[in-house]
Amino acid sequence: xxxxxxCVRTRVRSYTAVCCLRGVASVRFGTTFLCGRDDDDDDDxxxxxxxxDETSGETVxxxxxxxxxxxxxxxxxxxxxxxxxxxxxxxxxDADAEEEDKFLGRKGKRTGDxxxxxxxxxxxxxxxxxxxxxxxxxxxxxxETWEPFAREARVGLVREYAKGAGADVVAAxxxxxxxxxxxESRTSVCLPREAYIKRMDKLVNEFMQxxxxxxxxxxxxxxxxxxxxxxxxxxxxQQYRPPTGWREAFxxxxxxxxxxxxxxxxxxxxxxxxxxxxxxxxxxxGGLACGDVSVLLRVRRGADPTPRRPWGIKAGDAVxxxxxVCTSDMVVRQQLMALKRAFWPWEWDDSRDSGxxxxxxxxxxxxxxxxxxxxxxxxxxxxxxxxFGDLKMATLVTExxxxxxxxxxxxxxxxxxxxxxxxxxxxxxxxxxAFQQWKATARLTSTIVEISDTNTxxxxxxxxxxxxxxxxxxxxxxxxxxxxxxxxVVVELNRDALEHQFADV
Numbered sequence: 001x002x003x004x005x006x007c008v009r010t011r012v013r014s015y016t017a018v019c020c021l022r023g024v025a026s027v028r029f030g031t032t033f034l035c036g037r038d039d040d041d042d043d044d045x046x047x048x049x050x051x052x053d054e055t056s057g058e059t060v061x062x063x064x065x066x067x068x069x070x071x072x073x074x075x076x077x078x079x080x081x082x083x084x085x086x087x088x089x090x091x092x093x094d095a096d097a098e099e100e101d102k103f104l105g106r107k108g109k110r111t112g113d114x115x116x117x118x119x120x121x122x123x124x125x126x127x128x129x130x131x132x133x134x135x136x137x138x139x140x141x142x143x144e145t146w147e148p149f150a151r152e153a154r155v156g157l158v159r160e161y162a163k164g165a166g167a168d169v170v171a172a173x174x175x176x177x178x179x180x181x182x183x184e185s186r187t188s189v190c191l192p193r194e195a196y197i198k199r200m201d202k203l204v205n206e207f208m209q210x211x212x213x214x215x216x217x218x219x220x221x222x223x224x225x226x227x228x229x230x231x232x233x234x235x236x237x238q239q240y241r242p243p244t245g246w247r248e249a250f251x252x253x254x255x256x257x258x259x260x261x262x263x264x265x266x267x268x269x270x271x272x273x274x275x276x277x278x279x280x281x282x283x284x285x286g287g288l289a290c291g292d293v294s295v296l297l298r299v300r301r302g303a304d305p306t307p308r309r310p311w312g313i314k315a316g317d318a319v320x321x322x323x324x325v326c327t328s329d330m331v332v333r334q335q336l337m338a339l340k341r342a343f344w345p346w347e348w349d350d351s352r353d354s355g356x357x358x359x360x361x362x363x364x365x366x367x368x369x370x371x372x373x374x375x376x377x378x379x380x381x382x383x384x385x386x387x388f389g390d391l392k393m394a395t396l397v398t399e400x401x402x403x404x405x406x407x408x409x410x411x412x413x414x415x416x417x418x419x420x421x422x423x424x425x426x427x428x429x430x431x432x433x434a435f436q437q438w439k440a441t442a443r444l445t446s447t448i449v450e451i452s453d454t455n456t457x458x459x460x461x462x463x464x465x466x467x468x469x470x471x472x473x474x475x476x477x478x479x480x481x482x483x484x485x486x487x488x489v490v491v492e493l494n495r496d497a498l499e500h501q502f503a504d505v
Contacts, residue, residue: 143186145188146182146183146185146186146187146188147182149178149179149181149182149187149190149191150178150179150182150183152178153175153176153178153179153182154175154179154400154403156171156172156175157172157175157176157179157332157400157404158403158404160172160175160328160332161329161332161333161404163328163329164327164328164329165327165328165329166328167328167329167332168277168280168328169273169276169277169280169328169331169332170196170197170200170257170273170274170277170280171193171197172328172329172332173257173270173273173331173332173335174191174193174196174197174257174258175193176256176257176332176335176336176339176400177191177193177256177257177258177259178190178191178193179396179400180252180256180339180393180396180397183393183396184393191258193258196257196258196261196262199261199262200261200274200277200278200281201281203234203238203278204278204281204282204285204287207229207230207233207278207282207287208282208285208287211229211232211233212229212287215229220289220290221289221290222290223290223291223293223314224314225290226288226290226293227293227312227313227314230275230278230279230282230293230312231311231312234274234275234278235309238264239264240260240264240265240266240271240274240309241264241265241271241309242265242266242267242268242271242307242308242309243265243266243267243307244306245306249267249268249307249338250338250341250342251342252339252342252343252393254266254267254270255267255269255270255335255338255339255342256270257270257273257274257335260274261274267307267335267338268297268298268307268308268309268310269297269331269334269335269338270335271309271310272295272297272310272326272331272334273328273331273332273335275295275310275312276295276326276328276331279293279295279312290314291314291315292314292315293312293313293314293315294312294313294314294315294317294319294325294326295310295311295312295325295326296310296311296312296313296319296320296323296324296325296326297310297323297324297326297334298322298323299322299323299324310326333401333404336397336400336401336404337401339393339397340394340397340398340401340414341355342389343389343390343393343394343397344389344394345388345389345390345391345394346358346359346362346389349478351475352475352478356410356413356414356417356482357478357481357482357485359414359417359418359421360417360482360485360486360489361481361485362421363417363420363421363485363489364484364485364486364488364489364492365485365488391418391421391422392422394418395415395418395419395422398411398414398415398418399415401415402414402415407434408434408435408438408442409435409438410435412431412434412435412438413431413432413435413486415431416428416431416432416435417432417486417489419431420432420489420493425493425496426497428489428493429490429493429494429497432486432489432490432493433490436486436490
């Protein structure tokens, strides 16, 4: 089939056309044909190629001029316009009718040609983006580009956390930001952590030049006055503050250090990181002649769920009830726990500070009920409302918490269930089996509680930062449900592993 894409009238009352010959390998796209009138009255359009040879044996579709010249019996001819003339060489009338139905109005183009153009453009786009990764239509850098950023940040976080209370809390917090930014955005440019470190240094330099320069030497030796000056500068002049509502307190945007230091609104743990980092840099510059300062956070909110900012006291002073002295490693862990809570794609039990129960029960009984199970890109199917959280990011955060714990403990248990829902069943089996072995051999505090008139010993975890203390009997019941569901999941994973093993044999 020869399709005429454009026609130009010439002085010899014929037309030069740019044609596309399909199905004939010897003629390439763009071959120019000279299309004349039907001068020999044989019901064929005479088509001559560039060499002057007459072309025959193919169905020729040509757009010819409609003004003047021979062909008075041509049907549908209009002066000054264009019409479609078909000449069939060895083709029947039904094929001609089918061919005519494929035309798209006045353009004289067919649907197949339009599709081919889009296909060619798509192929060109894919060739230009070779090596790129695409997810939900978003172009991303290759894995070998962003993965080194995440790997380096993970190593830096583990190294800083191992220093304990002497860790650089600013650097450790930024390591969390860099890894999550690289993993989530697949960026080819690393998050500029040095810029945020310079921002911290700028805060300290400005405080020393403007505020401390007006303090007398006696006031500089008074710890209470120095603490008041620091908190006035950070929380009044610079206006760093916690979120106004408790729901916003579980937002990743209010947790990441680089967002908080720029937007000046963050959860208490990140504000404490800024406070501790500020004091460390102030001490390094000789601005803490009064002695060390301890940063406190409230850990039991009681009936008031509003987040409170950190505050400082002189080292050695009595710690108020319901608060705890924050160290660098403790603040880093709290930030990771807040991110885990924010990304967790199941309902979170604030009274137990855990969302494990729904996750493990959906894994154990998901074949009977699809609720709370993973469904591709949709996320975790919720019984009511839209899906929330992020399974991949929750796995990444929990993986870091488990690594900071040495690969054992309840964070490893949570990671095992997340791996199960993510489809990594072999990794989930190894992780959950290691947790059960650790739980059987570790020294855990056992609590004797009364359940249904019988005494049952239940091994319960004692988190360092519990939210609101709940009913111990209810907590024991929920712990038993978790153990039963977890045992069922491990049995299922072991059965699958054995089936694959015998299938390979």
